[in-house]
Amino acid sequence: xxxxxxxxxxxxxxxxxxxxxxxxxxxxxxxxxxxxxxxxxxxxxxxxxxxxxxxxxxxxxxxxxxxxxxxxxxxxxxxxxxxxxxxxxxxxxxxxxxxxxxxxxxxxxxxxxxxxxxxxxxxxxxxxxxxxxxxxxxxxxxxxxxxxxxxxxxxxxxxxxxxxxxxxxxxxxxxxxxxxxxxxxxxxxxxxxxxxxxxxxxxxxxxxxxxxxxxxxxxxxxxxxxxxxxxxxxxxxxxxxxxxxxxxxxxxxxxxxxxxxxxxxxxxxxxxxxxxxxxxxxxxxxxxxxxxxxxxxxxxxxxxxxxxxxxxxxxxxxxxxxxxxxxxxxxxxxxxxxxxxxxxxxxxxxxxxxxxxxxxxxxxxxxxxxxxxxxxxxxxxxxxxxxxxxxxxxx
Numbered sequence: 114x115x116x117x118x119x120x121x122x123x124x125x126x127x128x129x130x131x132x133x134x135x136x137x138x139x140x141x142x143x144x145x146x147x148x149x150x151x152x153x154x155x156x157x158x159x160x161x162x163x164x165x166x167x168x169x170x171x172x173x174x175x176x177x178x179x180x181x182x183x184x185x186x187x188x189x190x191x192x193x194x195x196x197x198x199x200x201x202x203x204x205x206x207x208x209x210x211x212x213x214x215x216x217x218x219x220x221x222x223x224x225x226x227x228x229x230x231x232x233x234x235x236x237x238x239x240x241x242x243x244x245x246x247x248x249x250x251x252x253x254x255x256x257x258x259x260x261x262x263x264x265x266x267x268x269x270x271x272x273x274x275x276x277x278x279x280x281x282x283x284x285x286x287x288x289x290x291x292x293x294x295x296x297x298x299x300x301x302x303x304x305x306x307x308x309x310x311x312x313x314x315x316x317x318x319x320x321x322x323x324x325x326x327x328x329x330x331x332x333x334x335x336x337x338x339x340x341x342x343x344x345x346x347x348x349x350x351x352x353x354x355x356x357x358x359x360x361x362x363x364x365x366x367x368x369x370x371x372x373x374x375x376x377x378x379x380x381x382x383x384x385x386x387x388x389x390x391x392x393x394x395x396x397x398x399x400x401x402x403x404x405x406x407x408x409x410x411x412x413x414x415x416x417x418x419x420x421x422x423x424x425x426x427x428x429x430x431x432x433x434x435x436x437x438x439x440x441x442x443x444x445x446x447x448x449x450x451x452x453x454x455x456x457x458x459x460x461x462x463x464x465x466x467x468x469x470x471x472x473x474x475x476x477x478x479x480x481x482x483x484x485x486x487x488x489x490x491x492x493x494x495x496x497x498x499x500x501x502x503x504x505x506x507x508x
Contacts, residue, residue, distance in 0.1 A: 114439070117142065117254055117264035119242045119277050123155070123217070124405030124422025125270030126224035130168050131430035133231040140262070141228070142240035142254060148225060153296045154216045154329040154336040156314065159208035160496040161420035164427040166210065167499055173223045178213035179328040181314045186480060188473050189319030192367045195473075196480035198489060200314070208494045214314065214336070216329045217419075242271065245280040245401055252400040266439060267401045268429070270422070273388060275407035281398055287388035287410060292465065294413070295324075295339035295359055296383040299373050301332065308372035310335070314416070316468065317370055318476060322362060323468040324370055325413075337373045338413065339363065340387065340465065354384040387412060389462065392455030396447040399440035404429060409454040414464035417457050417493070425450055427498035435503070445503050452506050453496070 114137050118125050121143035129139045157165065157178070165174060184198040200212040228235050244255040245267055252267040269277025273287050301309060314327040321342040329336050341362050356379035363374055390410050396403045405422030412418075432446035433439065467483070470476040 114265040116266045117262050118268045120271030123419050127423045128426035130227045139235050141236050143238050144241035146239045155419040156416035157213040158494050159210040161423040162210040163497055163499050164423050168227050170223050174213050177219045178215035179332050180211050183313045185313045186316045189317045189366050195477050198486040214327050242276045245277050247400050269403045269407045270405050271407050273406045273410040278407050287390050290387045290389050292340050292387045293343045293384050297337040297377045299335045299377050301335055303376040304372050318468040320471040321469050356382050392458045394451045397443040402443050409458050411458050412461045415461045424498045449503050
């Protein structure tokens with residue numbers, strides 16, 4: 114088929130790579146004039162890694178990513194261990210693939226390389242979509258400069274402010290959660306060895322605030338994401354904010370957390386608003402489909418936002434390979450994916466509340482009651498986008 118995509122983020126590039134491998138002609142229309150990615154690191158659990166291995170990225174992940182041994186949930190001031198989810202060898206043995214942490218820029222570059230090897234003309238830059246149209250024979254994208262392209266299928270992978278979503282779902286804006294996120298990257302040699310976190314993904318939980326710390330770029334850089342309850346502000350990932358405000362947000366926190374804050378470049382403290390949407394079950398029309406943040410933006414509290422987009426991409430390509438009309442295949446894609454994505458959205462939102470419980474003992478009991486480790490190992494991580502029965506509801 115002739116497939117036109119809007120948005121060249123991680124989900125869009127993954128979908129393009131899968132669809133190109135299946136023999137489709139794919140064009141990805143990206144509004145930026147220079148290709149690239151920004152932002153923090155991402156975490157890739159086995160459910161997403163199965164797709165990345167399918168695309169030939171195992172060696173790239175092994176060279177550039179980090180394999181943490183566990184999730185550790187700790188109290189913000191004392192460092193008391195509240196809960197643990199084993200990763201490392203335990204994750205690989207349970208689910209067949211490793212758990213990786215990789216800089217978003219590195220993963221994006223790897224996926225782009227796959228796409229360009231399959232078709233050097235696939236990525237089209239400088240196309241800002243403003244509208245999607247559809248008739249019984251085709252779908253089309255209208256761009257801000259008056260250009261228009263027509264295809265058998267249009268796929269919206271254009272993020273939380275998706276233009277394509279307006280055609281499929283609604284034009285309602287996303288809703289501010291009342292939380293913002295700090296983003297820092299600290300070269301590890303700046304931090305004294307005794308204050309460097311262990312090789313884990315550590316979540317430091319406190320009243321109205323939490324911080325996530327883990328390594329990227331083969332362990333040479335420490336990634337820090339701090340989620341704080343604050344008034345609404347700019348949504349851009351490139352918005353710098355004063356270090357003094359970061360310092361104030363984490364005053365009195367554990368020395369390991371403070372070591373990251375004290376050693377960051379003070380003009381490289383980024384902060385953006387966290388927005389959310391309620392889950393929806395309608396992802397497609399007869400000739401237009403959505404994936405990733407365009408249809409199910411997810412708060413980062415389960416580290417599954419990018420992973421869900423990667424799952425979507427693989428399942429979309431598999432659904433379109435079914436022996437049935439395209440409109441019916443898109444319904445298979447939607448009906449299979451929507452319930453799973455909705456569950457991840459809901460549970461990610463709930464995790465934000467859990468991490469901000471003020472009383473330490475109440476928080477510890479809440480982790481015990483939810484048994485998060487068992488839950489994720491039983492339904493989240495075992496999912497295999499490359500082999501799951503598409504006629505079933507995703508687990």
